[in-house]
Amino acid sequence: MYEIFDFSPWTWGEVKRQLTSGGIVAEVVDTRQGVIIKDTKDASNWLRIPNDPSRSAIAVPLLGRQRVLGVLTLTHTQPGYFLPDNLNILQAIASQSAVAIENAQLYAVERKRVNELVALNQLTREISQFSRSTELQERLPMLIQQRLGYPAVALWQLDGDDLKLRQIAGEKQAPRQSLMAIGPRQAVTTRQPVQLSGPLDERRNSRAGNGTPPQQSVVAVPIFHDTETRSVISIHSKRSNAFQESDRVVLETLAMQIEAAAERIRLFESVEQEKQRMDAVLNAAADAILLVDAEGRLQLVNFAGDRLFTDVQSIVGGALPEEWGYDSLNALIREAQDADGILDTEINWPDQRVFSALTTPIEGGGLVIVLHDVTHFKDLERVKNEFIATASHDLKNPIHAVLGYSDLLAKAGPLNEMQKDFVNHLKRASNQMYELVLNLLELARTDLDTTLQTHPHGLQALLEEITQEFQSQAEAKEHTLTLGAVDDDLLVDIDLARIRQVLQNLVGNAIKYTPQGGKIAVFAEASDKMVWIRVRDNGLGIPEDALSRIFDKFYRVDADDRLDIQGNGLGLAIVKAIVEQHGGEIKVESVFGEGSTFSFSLPLVSEPVSV
Known part of the structure; x- marks a missing residue:
């Protein structure tokens, strides 16, 4: 058609665009059915192209498996030239043509895939070089x-x-x-x-004129x-x-x-520069960095580490001498070699400095040890704890005075209901402050590592005493407080007053955080050289996201079911500190809404002792 007819002023490109955007072609694509136009002059769906001699037309779709591949159109200069038989013949031709086109497309796609795989394989080899x-x-x-x-x-x-x-x-x-x-x-x-x-256009503003x-x-x-x-x-x-x-x-x-x-x-x-970078990093580090092999021999020391040793050159390549005052470092190396993973602890140096020590195992059984001087921070921590202890101690007397005078107010003369309410508020606030001061004193004492007064004590008698002490509180809330069977001969080496405080806190919490009519059990289980003491309740429980912070200072669980329960968030922190001072461990298991079990361990007395 393009070679025979002149469609001026339209170009062939404009003719193709018009044909594919409307008229009989668009109709056949939409309906997927063949169309016969007997006279183009009377047909509204025939595109009016300049100088078009066509008077009749027939068009059928090229139907693929899933879509219309195209439209096959025949035109004639004579009106009414095409008949239904012509439509049937053209549809048969179109059907065969669509199959051939799809087969050709599939072949082209597969051929392209093969070529792409070959090219990708070659590119991969070239890129790897x-x-x-x-x-x-x-x-x-x-x-x-x-x-x-x-x-x-x-x-x-x-x-x-x-x-x-x-x-x-x-x-x-x-x-x-x-x-x-x-x-x-x-x-x-x-x-x-x-x-x-x-x-596609990168411009944000509209184009001038009618440009696209x-x-x-x-x-x-x-x-x-x-x-x-x-x-x-x-x-x-x-x-x-x-x-x-x-x-x-x-x-x-x-x-x-x-x-x-x-x-x-x-x-x-990076391999070419690795050694220079490592040397620069090691020597610029303010912390001492030591490399120890699997045999405990010192292999590498950075510049900061050099200053820790009196004669580093004679030490590198060998084990640290035991008699030179490096006992704590040698003990750290042995502990780290036995540990499974990273070890974070503290060691004392011969010159009385304290170092935070981080050991990391490396391939081959060696260790990297990083020593950070924390002596100054230790001194600051000690001064802070001494201040808290002193301030808390000095606060006790004024609080005692407030509590005493609040008790005397009722004896000074009759009080009306509002005055009684004020006095009760004053007493509650004073008691809360007094409890907080006592807890701060206890916390400062544990942080200052005060010496424990440990003696062997029978565990059964201690647990019986504690459960008896809290029976009245338990009965007031209709709780059942029971003590499990404990071996008569179990002796623990403890500071009695401090462990009594631990048990009072745990049993008191179980009563406080268990709703009316609950069950609380205290029992003990001996294991190797330790005994585990457990306090179990069926109370409110602890949310899973709070378990990791439950022993933190001043932390309290934020939940609607315990808003009216008083506390300052120091009790469990004190419990943890006391247990760890005794060489024990404390842990908690809890299901929110079902209850909690607090367990802590204490060292057993290995030999029978007369008490």
Whole structure:
């Protein structure tokens, strides 16, 4: 048709655009049915093309398996030329043509896939041979263009928040750089592959006149390093619909290969500078860093570590002498070698300094030991605790006076109901402050590591005494408080007053946090050289997210079911400190709404002692 007829002033491109956007072609695509036009002059669905001699037409769809592949149209200069028989024949031809077209498309797709796999395999081998980052960046776009035949291939790099074009192959076949950057910028923002096609414009303002944005196609895939987007690989064309879904998959596969190659190259390049960097870091570190092998021999000491030893050169390469005052360091090395994982503790140095020691096992059985001087902080902590202890002690007398005078107010004369209420509020607040002061004193005493007055005590008698002490409180809330069977001969080496305080706190909490009519049990279980004492209740329980903080100072569970229960959040912190001072361990198991079990261990007396 284009070679025979002149459609001036329309161009052939305009004719094709009009035919595919409306008229009989659009109707056949929408209805998927054939159409006969007996006279084009009377047909509203016939496109009015300049100088068109057609008077009758017939059109049938090329039906594929899932979509309309196209429309087959015949025209004639004579009106009424086409009959229903012609429509049937043309539909049969169209059906066979659609099968042939789909088969050709499938063949083309499979052939393209095979070619892409071959090209990807070759590209993977070539990329794996690069040993420098600059070489990879400069040659990569050209290699991809040559192997896969894309019109233009570009590599972009992020410099801060600025995306810059690092290298391009096929620049003449690509849109201008500002248009090319649209897809890669989206890939950086979304951290996902981007595929765009059609009229694209980088301008935010409307174009002057009736101009339309230029057509282009782009596929852009981000390349990551340590989960961060570092660069983007993209392919470009000045035509729309130039790339298919398979091209995006190919580019994603390439991006993963590039990530692996870039990581390998980075590791390769870092090897040459690793020793210098390590030496610089070690010698610039303010903390002492020691490297000990599996035999406990000192292999490496940084500059800060040198100053800890009187004759470091004679020590490196051998074990630390026991008689030189390094007993605590030798003990730390032995403990760390037996430990499974990182060990964080403190050691004392021969010059009376205190160091925080962090040991990390390394491959081959060795250790890295980092020593941080915390002597100054220890001194500050001691001064703080002494101040708290002194201040808390000095507060006791004024609080006693407030409590005493509040008791005397009622005896000074009759009080009305409002005055009685004020006095009761005053007494409750004073009692709470007095409890807080006592807890602060106890906490300061444990932080100051005051010496325990330990003696062997029978565990059964202690637990019986505690349960008897709290029976009246338990009965007041209709609780059942029971003591499990305890062996008569179990002796524990304890400071009696301090462990009594632990048990009073745990049993008191169980009564306080268990609703009316609950069950509380105290029992003990001997295990090896320790005995575990457990206090179990079926009370409110502790939320799972609070279990890790339940022994922290001033921490209280924030839940609606315990808002009216008084407390200052110091009791369990004191309990933990006292138990640990005795060389024991404390832990809690709880289900929110079902109850809790607090367990702590104490050392058993190994030999029978007369008490």
